[in-house]
Amino acid sequence: MDDPEILALLPAIAEQLQSPETPFVKEAYEHLLAQEDIEEEEARYMLAFCLADEIEKMNREERGFDLARYQMLLSLLPALPE
Incomplete structure (x- = not known):
């Protein structure tokens, strides 16, 4: 999980998680966190x-x-x- 291109998008993901315009991103994030073996950092990386x-x-x-x-x-x- 150290691809610089993907890491560069993490601030955009943080914004999307907070934005009312992209509720589907938060839904996907919460779905991932409901999985037993996926941690927050990995979930954000997947997004x-x-x-x-x-x-x-x-x-x-x-x-x-x-x-x-x-x-x-x-x-x-x-x-x-x-």
């Missing part, structure tokens, strides 16, 4: 991994941010995108 995956795909495909895809990735956690 950031999903955000990084969507940003990378957005850049590769030269398109805007796909909020529905991001929400879908979060809903699949703890499974991470490949």
Whole structure:
């Protein structure tokens, strides 16, 4: 859990966890914390991994941010995108 690109997104995840505009991020976070073997730091890293995956795909495909895809990735956690 030391990928600098993902670590750089942790402040954005912290903001999303507090924002009323992104309740689905907090829901995914709480779902992860309900798992016995997932700690807070790992849960935040998983959220950031999903955000990084969507940003990378957005850049590769030269398109805007796909909020529905991001929400879908979060809903699949703890499974991470490949």
